[in-house]
Amino acid sequence: xxxxxxxxxxxxxxxxxxxxxxxxxxxxxxxxxxxxxxxxxxxxxxxxxxxxxxxxxxxxxxxxxxxxxxxxxxxxxxxxxxxxxxxxxxxxxxxxxxxxxxxxxxxxxxxxxxxxxxxxxxxxxxxxxxxxxxxxxxxxxxxxxxxxxxxxxxxxxxxxxxxxxxxxxxxxxxxxxxxxxxxxxxxxxxxxxxxxxxxxxxxxxxxxxxxxxxxxxxxxxxxxxxxxxxxxxxxxxxxxxxxxxxxxxxxxxxxxxxxxxxxxxxxxxxxxxxxxxxxxxxxxxxxxxxxxxxxxxxxxxxxxxxxxxxxxxxxxxxxxxxxxxxxxxxxxxxxxxxxxxxxxxxxxxxxxxxxxxxxxxxxxxxxxxxxxxxxxxxxxxxxxxxxxxxxxxxxxxxxxxxxxxxxxxxxxxxxxxxxxxxxxxxxxxxxxxxxxxxxxxxxxxxxxxxxxxxxxxxxxxxxxxxxxxxxxxxxxxxxxxxxxxxxxxxxxxxxxxxxxxxxxxxxxxxxxxxxxxxxxxxxxxxxxxxxxxxxxxxxxxxxxxxxxxxxxxxxxxxxxxxxxxxxxxxxxxxxxxxxxxxxxxxxxxxxxxxxxxxxxxxxxxxxxxxxxxxxxxxxxxxxxxxxxxxxxxxxxxxxxxxxxxxxxxxxxxxxxxxxxxxxxxxxxxxxxxxxxxx
Numbered sequence: 001x002x003x004x005x006x007x008x009x010x011x012x013x014x015x016x017x018x019x020x021x022x023x024x025x026x027x028x029x030x031x032x033x034x035x036x037x038x039x040x041x042x043x044x045x046x047x048x049x050x051x052x053x054x055x056x057x058x059x060x061x062x063x064x065x066x067x068x069x070x071x072x073x074x075x076x077x078x079x080x081x082x083x084x085x086x087x088x089x090x091x092x093x094x095x096x097x098x099x100x101x102x103x104x105x106x107x108x109x110x111x112x113x114x115x116x117x118x119x120x121x122x123x124x125x126x127x128x129x130x131x132x133x134x135x136x137x138x139x140x141x142x143x144x145x146x147x148x149x150x151x152x153x154x155x156x157x158x159x160x161x162x163x164x165x166x167x168x169x170x171x172x173x174x175x176x177x178x179x180x181x182x183x184x185x186x187x188x189x190x191x192x193x194x195x196x197x198x199x200x201x202x203x204x205x206x207x208x209x210x211x212x213x214x215x216x217x218x219x220x221x222x223x224x225x226x227x228x229x230x231x232x233x234x235x236x237x238x239x240x241x242x243x244x245x246x247x248x249x250x251x252x253x254x255x256x257x258x259x260x261x262x263x264x265x266x267x268x269x270x271x272x273x274x275x276x277x278x279x280x281x282x283x284x285x286x287x288x289x290x291x292x293x294x295x296x297x298x299x300x301x302x303x304x305x306x307x308x309x310x311x312x313x314x315x316x317x318x319x320x321x322x323x324x325x326x327x328x329x330x331x332x333x334x335x336x337x338x339x340x341x342x343x344x345x346x347x348x349x350x351x352x353x354x355x356x357x358x359x360x361x362x363x364x365x366x367x368x369x370x371x372x373x374x375x376x377x378x379x380x381x382x383x384x385x386x387x388x389x390x391x392x393x394x395x396x397x398x399x400x401x402x403x404x405x406x407x408x409x410x411x412x413x414x415x416x417x418x419x420x421x422x423x424x425x426x427x428x429x430x431x432x433x434x435x436x437x438x439x440x441x442x443x444x445x446x447x448x449x450x451x452x453x454x455x456x457x458x459x460x461x462x463x464x465x466x467x468x469x470x471x472x473x474x475x476x477x478x479x480x481x482x483x484x485x486x487x488x489x490x491x492x493x494x495x496x497x498x499x500x501x502x503x504x505x506x507x508x509x510x511x512x513x514x515x516x517x518x519x520x521x522x523x524x525x526x527x528x529x530x531x532x533x534x535x536x537x538x539x540x541x542x543x544x545x546x547x548x549x550x551x552x553x554x555x556x557x558x559x560x561x562x563x564x565x566x567x568x569x570x571x572x573x574x575x576x577x578x579x580x581x582x583x584x585x586x587x588x589x590x591x592x593x594x595x596x597x598x599x600x601x602x603x604x605x606x607x608x609x610x611x612x613x614x615x616x617x618x619x620x621x622x623x624x625x626x627x628x629x630x631x632x633x634x635x636x637x638x639x640x641x642x643x644x645x646x647x648x649x650x651x652x653x654x655x656x657x658x659x660x661x662x663x664x665x666x667x668x669x670x671x672x673x674x675x676x677x678x
Contacts, residue, residue: 037065037384037387037388037390037481038387038390039065039066039067039068039115039387040067040335040336040383040386040387040390041066041067041329041335041336041337041338041383041386041387042066042067042068042069042070042117042119042335042336042337042338043061043066043068043069043070043337043338043339043340043374044069044070044296044299044300044337044338044339044340045069045070045071045340045374046072046083046300046339046340046341046342046352047072047083047086047097047098047342047351047352048071048072048098048340048352048357049097049098049099049103049356049357050071050074050098050099050100050103050104050106050107051099051103051107051356051358052356052357052358053069053071053107053111054106054107054110054111055358056069056357056358057069057107057110057111057114057116058110058111058114059358060374060375060380061111061114061116061374062111062114062115062116064380064383064384065383065384065387066116066338066374066383067116067117068116068117068118068119068206068207068233069111069116069117069118069119070119070120070121070209070337071098071107071118071119071120071121072086072096072097072098072121073086073087073089073096073120073121073122073123073211074094074096074098074104074120074200075089075091075092075093075094075095075096075123075196076089076090076091076092076093076095076096076134076135076136076138077089077090077096077097077128077134077135078090078128078132078133078134078135079132079133079134079135080351081350081351082349082350082351083300083349083350083351083352084349085097085351086121087123087211088123088127088128088129088179089123089126089127089128090127090128090133090134090135090136090138090140090145090146091134091136091138091145091146091147092147092192092195092196092199093136093138094199094203095135095136096135097135097351104203105203105204108203108204108205109204112204112206117206117207117233118204118205118206118207119205119206119207119208119209119233119235120200120205120207120208120209121208121209121211122196122197122200122208122209122210122211123211123212124182124184124193124196124197124210124211124216124224125176125179125181125182125184125211125212125213125215125216126175126176126179126180126181126182126212126215127140127143127145127148127153127179127180127182128140128145128179128180129177129178129179129180130142130178142180143180147192148182148189148192151183152182152183152186152188152189153180153181153182153183154173154174154175154181154182154183155173156175157170157173157174157175158174158175158178159171159174159175159176159215163245164244164245164246165243165244165245166245167245168245168246171214171215171245171246172214172215172216172217172246176212176215181215184216184217184220184221184224185217185219185220185223190220190223190224190227191227193224194224194225194227194228197224197225197228197232198227198228198229201228201229201230201232205232206232206233207232207233207234207235208232208233208234208235209235209236209237210234210235210236210237211237212237213236213237213238213251213257214237214238214239214240214246218250218251218253218254221236221251221254222253222254225254225255233255233256234254234255234256235255235256235257235258235294235335236251236254236255236256236257236258237258238250238251238257238258238260239258239260240260240261241260241261241264241310242261242286248288249288252288252292256292256293256294256335257288257292257293257294258293258294258296258299259287259288259293259294259295259334260302260310261285261286261287262287262293262295262296262328262333262334263295263296263297263298263299263302263310263312264302264310264311264312265281265285265287266281266297266313266324266327266328267297267298267310267311267312267313267324268310268311270313270320270323270324270327270420271311271313271317271320272311274402274403274404275327275400275403275404275405275406275418275420276400276401276402276403276404276406278327278331278406279395279398279400279406279408281331281333282333282334287333290332290333290334293333293334293335294334294335294336294337295328295333295334295335295336295337296328296336296337296338296339297312297313297314297321297324297325297328297338297339298312298313298314298321298339299337299339300339300341303315303339303341304344304348305348306348314341315339315341315343315371315373319473319474320420320473321373322376322378322379323378323418323420323473323474323475325338325373325376325378325379325382326378326379326382326416326418326442326475326477327418328382329379329382329383329385329386330382330385330386330389330410330414330416330477331395331408332389332392332393332394332395332410336386338373338374338379338383339373339374340371340372340373340374340375341371341373342369342370342371343369343370343371352369352370353368353369353370355368355369355370357370357372377442377443378442378475381440381441381442381443381445381477382441382442382477384441384445384479385414385416385441385442385477385478385479388413388414388479388480388481388482389410389411389413389414389479389480391411391413392410392411392412392413392414393410394410394411395408395409395410396408396409396410396411396432397409397415397429397430397431397432399427399429399430401425401566401567403421404419404420404421405417405418405419405420405421405423405425405427405470406418407425407427407429407468409430409431409432409433410432410479411432412432412433412434412480413432413479413480414432414433414477414478414479414480415429415431415432415433415438415458415466415477415478415479416475416476416477416478417429417468417470417475417476417477418470418475419470419471419472419473419474419475420473421472421473422472423472424469424470424471424472424533425468425469425470425471426467426468426469426533426538426557426558426565427467427468427555427557427567428465428466428467428468428539428540428541428553428554428555428556428557429465429466429468430463430464430465431458431460431464431465431466431478432464433460433464433466433478433480433483434460434464434480434483435460435461435462435464436459436460436483436484436485437453437457437458437459437460437483437484437493438457438458438459438460438478438479438482438483438484439453439454439455439456439457439458439478439482439483439484440453440455440456440457440458440476440477440478440482441455441477441478441479441482442455442475442476442477443455443456443476444456445482446481446482446483446484449486450483450484450485450486451484451486452484453482453484456476457484458476458478459493459540459617461540461541461542461617462542463541463542463544465540465541465542465544466540467493467538467539467540467557467617467619468557469538469557492619492620492621492622493538493540493617493618493619493620494617494618494620494660494661495542495615495616495617495618495661495678496539496614496615496616496617496618496620496658496659496660496661496662496664497604497613497614497615497616497662497663497664497678498512498577498613498614498630498658498664498666499580499604499605499607499611499612499613499663499664499665499666500512500577500611500612500630500632500666500667500668501607501608501610501611501612501665501666501667501668501670502610502612502632502634502667502668503610504579504610504612504634504637505637507636508634508635508636508637509548509549509576509577509634509635509636510576510577510579510612510632510633510634510668511552511572511573511574511575511576511577511632511633511634511635512559512574512575512577512614512630512631512632512633513559513560513561513562513563513574513575513630513631513633514537514559514560514561514575514628514629514630514631514655514658515535515536515537515558515559515560515561515628515629516528516534516535516536516537516622516623516624516628516629517535517629517651517653517655518535518561520624520651520652520653521534521535524624532560532561532562533558533560535560535561536558536559536560536561536562536622537558537559537560537618537619537622537623537628537660538557538558538618538619538622539557539558539559539616539617539618539619540557540616540617541553541556541615541616542615542616542617543578543594543598543613543615544598545594545596545597545598546578546597546598546599547598548599549576549577549578549598549599550598551569552568552569552571552572552576553575553576554567554568554569555567555568555569556568556572556575556576559575559616559618559628559630573633573635574633575614577612577613577614578594578598578599578612578613578614578615579599579600579610579612579613580594580599580600580601580602580604580605580611580612580613581600581601581602581605581608581609581610581611582601582602582605582606582607582608582609582611583601583609584600584601585609594613594615604663604678607665607674611665612632618660618661619660620660620661623660624650624651625650626659626660626661627649627650627657627658627659627660628657628658628660629653629655629656629657629658630655630656630657630658630664630666631644631655631656632656632666632668634668638668641668641669642669644656644669644670644671645671646671646673647671647673656673657673658675659675662675662676662677662678663675663676663677663678
């Protein structure tokens with residue numbers, strides 16, 4: 001792990017510098033250029049045992065680049081099967097349903113060796129309700145515990161529902177659901193709480209979640225933390241949806257704060273709104289500053305309808321949940337926490353499953369009650385994306401279709417597209433990346449020798465453009481460290497050029513349509529009448545420099561038979577070509593070239609003037625053994641060219657036949673054809 005750096009903050013509260021650097025936009029650029037990836041995300045392994053967490057750190061979390069694990073409270077709690085019994089402390093002995101003190105310390109060290117920190121969920125606002133016995137054998141009664149006597153608690157009063165809106169004193173001094181409320185401004189109580197936290201630091205714990213922080217004055221927390229040694233990361237649970245007597249901002253000086261508005265607003269957008277709204281998600285939506293926020297799609301409380309509730313997306317929402325996590329992890333806001341929970345079958349009190357997560361060689365995830373959401377390919381892949389885009393803490397090249405298809409880049413370091421629609425997302429988009437082939441980290445990774453992808457890939461042209469094709473309820477994400485740099489690529493995208501010789505006059509332009517004949521498509525198993533794009537060829541324009549044709553090329557991601565595509569300028573009669581010549585006439589003024597101006601003289605044009613050119617990256621796997629059809633159209637002029645009878649055609653057609661991956665030369669209305677290598 002990166003060496004710890006003490007950050008001077010008000011009230012002497014320290015944060016772990018590794019995470020602080022990554023979540024603070026002001027300091028992101030201080031990361032050294034030699035580091036390929038930095039941990040940026042932690043996971044809550046809710047109700048997991050200490051041996052299970054240790055094994056998960058070694059076998060998955062460390063190798064996948066997770067920064068830390070939030071673990072359930074490790075101290076003695078009341079006896080019971082319900083998950084919330086962990087939040088009713090009896091003593092500060094490190095004995096709990098999670099395991100023994102020795103197992104806890106072993107887990108901390110094994111995770112640290114795997115490069116994963118441990119954040120402990122600490123309950124310091126209150127002790128248990130009623131009377132009884134703890135899991136380590138300690139007995140207790142009302143306001144009487146091994147560590148505390150009645151004078152260590154606030155005067156008995158209950159927090160009422162209306163108090164949250166207008167009575168901060170009662171929220172912070174009365175009992176939360178009958179839990180005995182510690183007098184956290186007492187020096188003795190503060191010494192006991194800081195002593196507990198120090199024992200955790202001594203065991204190697206790197207950070208704390210302070211449960212129910214809203215129910216303690218911020219200054220009390222500051223005084224307790226000032227007595228804690230080391231530099232633990234601190235994040236405080238403050239449920240603030242706005243309009244309450246206690247606000248999240250009161251706790252900023254103590255460390256990070258949970259941003260519950262993030263969870264509810266993201267959930268409402270994914271369930272009821274439009275992803276197009278998310279282009280400025282974060283502070284502009286009334287949330288706290290990014291560098292102070294711990295964010296999550298859901299947590300153990302609100303997935304059960306508690307803790308602020310709201311329209312929250314959970315594992316029960318299936319693929320929608322994965323897409324929401326992809327957005328959280330790829331969008332630059334806050335310090336994200338991934339939830340890893342268990343199926344509770346409607347019983348919101350139910351504790352964790354009795355079966356361990358790791359049972360010998362068997363992993364009891366997904367099919368069992370343990371959900372292991374962090375192991376979902378889209379979620380762990382998005383963690384990889386975030387780890388590799390820490391140097392670009394901004395959104396660029398935002399695109400959306402006005403509804404539920406979105407895409408954006410993270411500077412020059414990454415690109416992501418999300419499709420929450422039943423329709424295919426098919427667009428030619430600016431990625432912000434350099435030319436090359438990139439591995440989609442949501443479906444696989446770059447091979448060890450950096451020569452191939454284990455999953456899908458994305459081809460980016462010289463202008464940073466790429467044909468983006470994302471299935472319904474799916475996503476794609478690539479970053480600068482997922483680029484193929486060694487050896488050949490098996491990508492089907494190849495540069496393809498089509499020249500059409502056509503004499504035109506001012507105000508006329510040349511377009512083409514093409515692909516595979518629908519009748520022939522049926523003979524080879526492509527029913528293009530039902531799915532028209534099965535007879536189209538995905539492509540990305542290499543030339544976007546011509547200001548006349550540029551607007552027609554935006555959104556044009558297929559060579560097809562259907563004219564303007566969704567998202568393309570409706571005045572386009574198909575795919576636009578650019579006028580070229582082999583030699584710029586001396587009497588035509590300033591020389592124009594395709595390489596600079598997008599039209600004019602071209603190094604590829606060795607044929608003469610008036611050869612209109614298409615230059616694209618084309619998906620050759622969609623062709624017929626490398627062949628595809630082309631028909632030309634001159635707007636404001638001749639219209640469509642007549643029937644063509646090209647020699648050597650692979651099947652019967654009245655159109656030109658071009659070869660994918662080559663230079664193809666035709667003449668408007670003529671059956672001649674030239675196919676040449678680059």
